Amino acid sequence: MGFLYTHRHIPKNKSLHSSSSSSLFILIIQLIFPFLTLTSAQSSQCRTSCGNIPINYPFGIDDGCGSPYYRHILVCTSGQLQLRTPSGKYPVRSVSYSDPHILVSDPFMWNCLDGDNFRPTRPFSLDTSTHFSLSPQNDYLFFNCSKNQVIIEPKPIFCERFPERCDSSCDSASYLCRHLPECASALGGGSCCSYYPKATESLRLMLKYCSSYTSVHWRNVGNTAPYDQVPEYGIRVDFDIPVTTSCLRCQDTAKGGGKCGFDSQTQDFLCLCDEGNTTTYCKDPNISWHRSKRGVVAGTVTAVSVAGAIGIGAGVWYLRKLRAKAPVTHGVQSNENRVF
Template sequence: MLWSLMMMAFHVKQKPIFLIIIQLINSFSTITNSQSTLCRTSCGSIPIQYPFGIDDGCGSPYYRYILACSDSQKLELRTPSGRYLVHNITYYDPHIVVTDPFMWNCQDGDNYRPTRPFSLDTSKRFKLSAQNEYLFFNCSEDKVIVKPKPIFCEHFPERCDSSCDSASYLCRHLPVCSFAMSGSSCCSYYPKATESLRLMLQYCTSYTSVYWRNVGAPQPYDQLPEYGIRIDFDVPVTTRCLQCQDQSKSGGGTCGFDTQTQSFLCLCKEGNFTTHCKDYDIARHNRNVHVIAGTVTGISAFGALGIGAGIWYIKKVRAKAPVTCGVQNNENRLF
C-alpha cells in the first residue's frame, strides 16, 4: 500500500494535491469499513448467527474454530473425534444436528463397516442431547447387559441402569428401513458420557444414532425419529452483545471479539466498537485493533501511517518541483 502511495506521488503534476489526499482517504475508509463485512452469515443454505462464526473474530470466542465452511459450501463441525457434516442449526431451540459417515446406515444392512465413537469437546458448552438414542448391533452378551427394559426407561433413560434395551421401539421400528437387518441383534442405549460409547463399541459390531425431531404435532405424535446426532449448545448472552445487536442503535451490529485478546467487539459498518454502533466516544477500535478473520491484521494502523507518509512526500515533491503548467520535459521530470 505504501508503494502505491509513492507511485501516486510521481503523478502529482497531473492532479491537484487535494484530489490525491481525497483518494487516499477513500481507500483507507474502504479498508476499515470492510472489517464488519468479513463475517459471513451463511454457509450453503445454513444460516450462521451468534454465537457461531465461520470467520475468526465473529460470534462468541467460546465457539472459536468450531465451524468450518468448505469450498463446496458444506458446513462442518470440528470435534476431538473428527469433522462432521452439519445437517442444520436451530437457534430458537439451540441445537445442531450432524451426521456421522462412519455410523451404520440403512444401505449397510448386515454389512458392518469399521466405525469410531463420536465425541464432543465439552469445554465448548456443548452436550449430547437427551433426545438422542443410540442403537448398537451384534453386542457380546458376555460383556454387555442386553435385556428388555420397561417402557418407563424409554422415556426416562437417566433413571435406569446402563443395560442395553433389546426390546426398544427403535430396534423394532428402524426409521426409514425397518427390515434392513435380518439376522443381527439390536439394543438401544443412552450413554451418560463419551467414554461409555467407546466402551460399548469394544463389544458391539457397530452403532448408529437416532434423534427425536420435534414436529409440532399434538402428543404423542409431536416427535419423529431421524438419523443423526443432536448436540445442544448454550447461547452466551451479555449486555454488550444485546446493545450491539439493538436495531435502534444505528441499525445494529454483529457480536464478535478481538482475535488476540478475545475481548468483546461490536462489529459495525463504520468499524469495531466496544459497546454498540455509532458509539464514537467510548473506546473506538476501528483503527487500532486486530481485525476479524486475521487476514488484514494491522492494516488500519499501517494505512494511517501510509497516508501520513504519502502526504508528507507529496508536499516535499510539490515544494521542490518547478512550475511548468503541466508540461514535462527533460529538466523537470521526476525520473
C-alpha cells in the same frame, strides 16, 4: 519487536560505524511499528450463511465473528458446513437458534444401506471445555454386541419414560430396534439393542464389544402428543447462547444494529459495524472509525497510518544507503557488512 544478536569481535576501526548504524536502524524500526493500526473484520466481512445454513450469533465461520466460545468450531468448505470435534469433522445438516441445537451426521455410523454389514466405526465425542453437549433427545443403537461382555435384555415399557429408574443394560426390545427409521427390516436377523452412553468412555467401551452403532434423534414436527416427534438418523448437539450486556447493546437497532464479535488476538468483545468496530455500539458518538479493507481477518495487522508509511519509507532509504556504502562481499556476511 526484538532481534537476536550474536556477540562477535569487531575491529576498532569499524566499531563506531557499525554500532551507530545498528542503533539508528533499531530506532527507525521502533518508530515505525507503533504506527501500525490494528483493525478488525467489519460486519460486512462476517458471512451469514454456509450453503443454505444461516450463520448467526453465537457462531461465526470467519475469525473474529460471533462468540469466542465457539471459535474455530464451525468450518465452511466449498459451501459445506462442518462441526469440528476431537473425534473429527462432521457434516452439519441444520442449525436451530430458537431451540438451540446443531444436527450433524456421521458417515462412519451404521446406516440402512449397511444392513448386516457392520462396518468399523469410531465413537463420536465433544470437547467438554466448549458450550456444547449431547442432547438427551438422542438414542443410540448398538449392533451385534457380545452377550458375554454386554448386558443385553428387554426393559420394561416404563423405562422409555423413566430411564433413570432402570439399570444400564442394553435394551434389546426397544421401540427403535423394532422400528428402525426408514428401513424397519434392514437388519434381517442381526441383533440390536438401545443404550444411552453417559460419557465418551462408556461409548468407547460399548464399541469395544459391539460391531457398530448409530445415533437416532427425535425431531419435533409440531403435531399433538404422542405424535409430535419422529425418529431420524443423526446426532443432535445442544449449545448455549452467551448473552452479555455488551452484545445486547451492540445488536440494538436503535444503537446501530451491529454484530457481536471479538478481537482475534485478545478475544475481547468487539461490536462489528459497517464503518468499522468499537468496544461499545455502532452509533456511539465518542468513537472515531478506523476503516479496513474487505476480507480482513479480525485483529490482524491490516492498515498502516500515513506517519507509519513515511517511517517505513525512511527505513528503506536508509538501508539502501547503508548497502551502497558497504563493501562488496559477494553474499558473504562478515562484521564489516552486518546491518545488525
